[in-house]
Amino acid sequence: MTTTCARIAIFVTCITLLAAAPADAQLQFPSSWAGVWEFTTTERDCGSTTITDMYTDIDTICTGDDFSAGDEAEFNCDGFINDSAIDIDCSSTFDIFPGCELTIAYVVIGTRTGNNISGNETFSMTYVGDCPFADECTDGDIVGVRTAAEPPGCTSTAVTRLDWGRAKTLYR
Numbered sequence: 001m002t003t004t005c006a007r008i009a010i011f012v013t014c015i016t017l018l019a020a021a022p023a024d025a026q027l028q029f030p031s032s033w034a035g036v037w038e039f040t041t042t043e044r045d046c047g048s049t050t051i052t053d054m055y056t057d058i059d060t061i062c063t064g065d066d067f068s069a070g071d072e073a074e075f076n077c078d079g080f081i082n083d084s085a086i087d088i089d090c091s092s093t094f095d096i097f098p099g100c101e102l103t104i105a106y107v108v109i110g111t112r113t114g115n116n117i118s119g120n121e122t123f124s125m126t127y128v129g130d131c132p133f134a135d136e137c138t139d140g141d142i143v144g145v146r147t148a149a150e151p152p153g154c155t156s157t158a159v160t161r162l163d164w165g166r167a168k169t170l171y172r
């Protein structure tokens with residue numbers, strides 16, 4: 001059985017890694033995505049049709065924002081963002097402790113038409129070795145509406161995949 005403290009330690013490590021994707025011109029938002037967006041995500045366990053959570057986030061995207069921001073290069077991301085689509089696949093594998101390895105994968109695919117976005121995100125954590133944790137996978141449908149244009153002197157207020165609200169969802 002997994003303890004709450006162990007899950008919190010893994011969560012903190014995951015946040016660090018997800019925020020560490022290197023900047024890449026293909027992974028920067030073009031001006032067509034700029035603005036204040038309201039996203040609603042409907043989430044389920046992978047392979048299930050039963051909704052496990054539904055939540056709304058507000059996110060400001062500025063022209064040229066990276067898909068992920070950070071100073072380290074621990075997380076490998078491939079894909080693209082263009083005027084009408086986003087298709088990104090990120091992953092990282094690391095030792096949690098000797099004999100226990102974790103692979104985190106995050107995939108987001110979606111389309112943007114004018115002030116509307118629809119897509120899907122999948123987040124998984126897979127353990128290898130002598131790990132006291134069960135693999136986890138969530139799948140979410142995303143619908144977004146731009147509620148305002150890019151503000152002057154735009155400052156991002158990005159809501160990352162693993163913000164505090166997401167921690168509650170992943171670790172109940």
